[in-house]
Amino acid sequence: MLQSLQNVFDIEDKRLKIISEKGGFRLKDTAVALGKFDGIHRGHKLLIDEILSHTGEGVSSVVFTFDMRENKIFDISSLRNIYTKEEKREVLNSMGVDYLIEYPFDDEFADMEPEDFVKDVLVDRLAPRYLVVGEDFHFGRNRLGDVDMLNAMGSEYGFKVISISKAADHGDVISATRIREEIKLGNVDTAADYLGHPYFIRGEVVHGRELGRTIGIPTANLLPEAGKLYPETGVYAVKVELQDHSSYTGITNIGSNPTVNSGGNVTIETNIFEFYRMIYGEEIHVYFLERVRGEVKFSSLEALREQMDKDIQYVKEKYLTDTE
Numbered sequence: 001m002l003q004s005l006q007n008v009f010d011i012e013d014k015r016l017k018i019i020s021e022k023g024g025f026r027l028k029d030t031a032v033a034l035g036k037f038d039g040i041h042r043g044h045k046l047l048i049d050e051i052l053s054h055t056g057e058g059v060s061s062v063v064f065t066f067d068m069r070e071n072k073i074f075d076i077s078s079l080r081n082i083y084t085k086e087e088k089r090e091v092l093n094s095m096g097v098d099y100l101i102e103y104p105f106d107d108e109f110a111d112m113e114p115e116d117f118v119k120d121v122l123v124d125r126l127a128p129r130y131l132v133v134g135e136d137f138h139f140g141r142n143r144l145g146d147v148d149m150l151n152a153m154g155s156e157y158g159f160k161v162i163s164i165s166k167a168a169d170h171g172d173v174i175s176a177t178r179i180r181e182e183i184k185l186g187n188v189d190t191a192a193d194y195l196g197h198p199y200f201i202r203g204e205v206v207h208g209r210e211l212g213r214t215i216g217i218p219t220a221n222l223l224p225e226a227g228k229l230y231p232e233t234g235v236y237a238v239k240v241e242l243q244d245h246s247s248y249t250g251i252t253n254i255g256s257n258p259t260v261n262s263g264g265n266v267t268i269e270t271n272i273f274e275f276y277r278m279i280y281g282e283e284i285h286v287y288f289l290e291r292v293r294g295e296v297k298f299s300s301l302e303a304l305r306e307q308m309d310k311d312i313q314y315v316k317e318k319y320l321t322d323t324e
Contacts, residue, residue, distance in 0.1 A: 016093035020067060020102040022109075027099065028127035031055070032062045035134060038176040039082035040091045042196040043134070043167035048095055050132045050162055059129050060098040064122075066109075067102040074105075080229040082179060082195075087202055114140025118153050128159045135163045169193060186232035188288040198239070198287035201228070201268070205279050208269065217308055219253075219269035220279060222286070230254055230268075231288060233295040237315040240272050241285040248272045249320045251312055252286055255295040271312065273320060289319060 019025045031051035037044050051061040067085070068074060083091065085102070092100050103109070103121070117140050122128060131150060139145040150161045167174045174194045182191040183199055192198045201222065208221035220240075224230060233255035240250045250272040270286055292311050298304040 016089060016097055017099045018089060018102065019099060020104075022104055025101075026125050027060060027062065029059045030062045030099075030126045030128045031059045031130040031132065032064050032122065032126055032128045033132045034064050034137060034139070036176065037063060037065045037088065037092075039179050039195055040088065040095075041167075041174055041176060041179055041194055042169070043164075043174045045095075045196055046164045046167055047132045047134065048092075048097065050164065051130065052096060054130055055098075057129075061096075062099040062101060062126060062128075063092055063097050064101045064103065064126075066105040068105050079227060080180070081227060082176060082183065082199065082229055084202075084225055084228050087200070090202075091197075111141055114145025114149060115153070116140075117145065118150065118157070123157045123159075130160050130162060132162045132164060135165050137163075180229055183229055183231050186234055186236075186291040186294075188231055188236065189290050192289075198289060199231070200285050200287045201225075201230070202283060202285045203268075204281060204283050207280060208267065217271050217305070217312070219271050220284060222268040222270070222284075224266050224268060230266075231291070233266075235292045235295075235311050236288050237290040237292055237319055238270060239287040239289065239319075240270060241287070242279065243282045243284065248275050249315065250275075250286075251292070251308075251315050252288070253295075271308075273312070273316060 031054040033044075033047040033051045035044065035047065040048075048061075048063065051063075055061055065088075068079060089100060122131065131154065133147060133150065135147065137147055137150075147161065147163050154161045172178070179191050179194045182188075182194070188199050203222035203225065205220045206223055208219065231254060234253075236252045236254065238250050238252045240248045242248070250270050252268065252270040254268050255266065268286075270284075292314060296307070298307065
């Protein structure tokens with residue numbers, strides 16, 4: 001899946017048009033996928049593949065999702081998403097979607113009757129030929145709207161509703177909730193199975209304390225981002241994609257570095273194998289492959305270095321390719 005997520009840095013390569021407002025947009029002849037789309041997992045991909053299959057009919061593909069604002073239903077301060085807004089945009093762009101609508105979810109929207117949402121937003125502003133939803137999709141005030149309502153209104157307004165069954169993996173239903181739980185536990189390999197691609201983070205490389213450099217293991221440091229769900233603290237095998245699209249194997253530590261850090265601040269530090277350039281200020285992507293071990297407080301820097309050498313050797317033997 002790394003191949004399909006490449007080229008996300010090039011502005012010239014971007015086709016996705018983003019709409020992040022309630023009014024001021026009006027499209028026609030669209031195929032619209034409706035949902036939250038956190039993580040863009042294998043179940044979401046079924047919906048997106050369906051809208052993309054109709055683009056040959058002269059329709060535009062639209063993913064309609066929600067931008068959480070302050071509202072009386074959700075405590076947005078506690079929400080942690082698999083992907084940030086920018087990461088979600090990158091994935092959808094790589095899939096070839098024409099439009100992403102990030103519709104503000106505020107109190108006004110929470111109180112909207114489902115019939116009004118269909119008439120005033122979907123029909124008036126998107127003029128859909130197709131609406132694609134999950135089989136258990138609900139919408140509108142108190143979640144009163146459902147697939148049956150969409151079918152009835154589709155007959156009235158001239159759009160076809162396509163309901164997609166939930167995707168499953170070995171009998172387990174794939175959901176963003178399940179994926180978030182796996183990521184929280186550090187099971188990034190299981191999360192990747194459900195997502196259909198490795199869980200990843202992106203960010204700008206910043207200056208850290210450069211402790212890794214003093215023990216011969218330099219790291220590229222990223223700052224945690226508010227609202228982003230991160231894996232359980234520990235050491236992870238990763239693939240790193242640089243701004244020039246080159247890819248390297250590496251090892252990432254997420255945690256507080258208890259051996260040397262008494263402040264408890266969470267850090268994200270990646271040692272990129274066989275890599276010697278300074279990349280401060282560059283944006284990188286880190287794809288998580290496997291949790292190697294949990295976070296440990298060592299008795300000394302020497303003990304820390306000895307364990308890190310073992311971790312690095314394990315990851316190199318398992319993941320390093322001949323071309324790196």
